[in-house]
Amino acid sequence: MRNFRLLLLASLLAPTILWGQSIKDIRYVDASQLTLVGKALPTPHLYHRIDTVAFKGFSKSENQQARCSAGLAVVFRTNSPQIDLLPSYKWQYRKDNVTGIAAAGFDLYIRQNNEWIYANSLAPAKRNEAFTLMYGMEPKEKECLLYLPMYSELESLKIGIQPGSSIETIPNPFGQKVVFFGSSFTQGIGASRPGMSYPLQIERNTNLHVCNLGFSGNAKLQSYFAEVIAATEADAFVFDVFSNPDAMQIKERLQAFVDIIVAKHPKTPLIFVQTIQRGNEAFNTLIRARESDKLEIVETLMKEIIRKYPNIYLIGNPLPSPENRDTCTDGTHPSDLGYYFWAKNLEKKIIEILNKNKCL
Numbered sequence: 001m002r003n004f005r006l007l008l009l010a011s012l013l014a015p016t017i018l019w020g021q022s023i024k025d026i027r028y029v030d031a032s033q034l035t036l037v038g039k040a041l042p043t044p045h046l047y048h049r050i051d052t053v054a055f056k057g058f059s060k061s062e063n064q065q066a067r068c069s070a071g072l073a074v075v076f077r078t079n080s081p082q083i084d085l086l087p088s089y090k091w092q093y094r095k096d097n098v099t100g101i102a103a104a105g106f107d108l109y110i111r112q113n114n115e116w117i118y119a120n121s122l123a124p125a126k127r128n129e130a131f132t133l134m135y136g137m138e139p140k141e142k143e144c145l146l147y148l149p150m151y152s153e154l155e156s157l158k159i160g161i162q163p164g165s166s167i168e169t170i171p172n173p174f175g176q177k178v179v180f181f182g183s184s185f186t187q188g189i190g191a192s193r194p195g196m197s198y199p200l201q202i203e204r205n206t207n208l209h210v211c212n213l214g215f216s217g218n219a220k221l222q223s224y225f226a227e228v229i230a231a232t233e234a235d236a237f238v239f240d241v242f243s244n245p246d247a248m249q250i251k252e253r254l255q256a257f258v259d260i261i262v263a264k265h266p267k268t269p270l271i272f273v274q275t276i277q278r279g280n281e282a283f284n285t286l287i288r289a290r291e292s293d294k295l296e297i298v299e300t301l302m303k304e305i306i307r308k309y310p311n312i313y314l315i316g317n318p319l320p321s322p323e324n325r326d327t328c329t330d331g332t333h334p335s336d337l338g339y340y341f342w343a344k345n346l347e348k349k350i351i352e353i354l355n356k357n358k359c360l
Contacts, residue, residue, distance in 0.1 A: 021135075041232055048325045055228050056224065066155040074145075074146045076169055081136065084130055086157070093152065101153065102191055104123045106123070107195035107196075111145070147194040172209060173300075176208055177234045180213060181215075183216065185342075186212060197214070198339040202347045213329060225256045235269075236353065236357075251297055255301070255303050265311075269312075278331065279334075311357070
């Protein structure tokens with residue numbers, strides 16, 4: 001019996017040896033010493049997206065979302081066969097339409113033949129404790145792209161490597177800067193992991209430096225959001241601003257929103273994108289009527305705005321039928337597959353506009 005227990009204990013311990021270095025032996029480096037990409041504007045706190053002290057007017061919910069790390073990523077080079085993480089969270093979002101990995105997890109890509117290849121994604125089983133994100137890799141240099149949680153506020157992050165291995169910062173690997181502002185669609189709600197939001201898929205597909213200012217449920221053409229965008233330097237701005245507001249809000253706010261931004265960016269392309277068809281529209285006549293009213297008012301107003309400003313564009317539904325069928329997670333938000341189609345359809349038009357404006 002004693003021999004059986006020893007054998008059982010050995011079998012339980014064996015995976016720890018096979019899976020990688022013991023966490024206590026890992027050497028940690030503060031991620032703040034490495035390169036952070038995806039920032040639209042500098043902020044006092046590294047992992048916040050907007051400085052909510054410098055910019056006023058946000059609601060409690062918007063302040064909280066501004067402190068999320070959605071779209072931010074750390075890039076670095078290491079030859080470690082194993083990568084561990086030690087994150088510290090201030091809070092995280094917990095709702096049924098957001099996976100634990102999307103809300104609080106990390107998404108690792110490694111560059112191979114000039115392409116970002118998916119490596120692994122994981123959230124710590126216990127928040128604020130170290131965990132192994134990736135192990136069993138060859139001990140050769142790798143350029144890593146680590147996307148941060150989509151819907152959590154990070155207090156700090158440390159990246160761990162095996163003893164004797166190296167880790168060093170690398171320059172921002174992406175090119176022209178494009179800022180995306182919009183709704184929960186832009187933030188990535190419904191995606192399974194942080195790197196699968198449509199803006200970040202576009203980033204990897206095109207090598208554009210994407211900054212994600214998605215605000216779930218809150219992107220309603222408010223003037224204070226326009227002030228943030230006006231203060232941001234970019235090669236182009238992409239707007240998913242017709243998903244959250246109703247038709248009346250669009251009618252009342254759109255022109256002022258545009259005027260604020262154009263005053264600071266008279267020659268920068270401003271690319272507005274129509275909202276997508278909801279997954280639950282097929283049999284819900286009320287939702288279908290509401291969304292139809294919005295599409296109609298947007299088409300009318302944008303015609304006049306485009307006549308007035310030559311740097312403004314309107315792109316139609318980036319997730320049309322039949323690509324929107326069976327790609328919905330909760331009646332509203334697309335799945336990874338839906339965001340895949342969204343990215344593929346939208347990125348072509350963004351590249352065309354950047355080329356037209358000689359931004360590329």
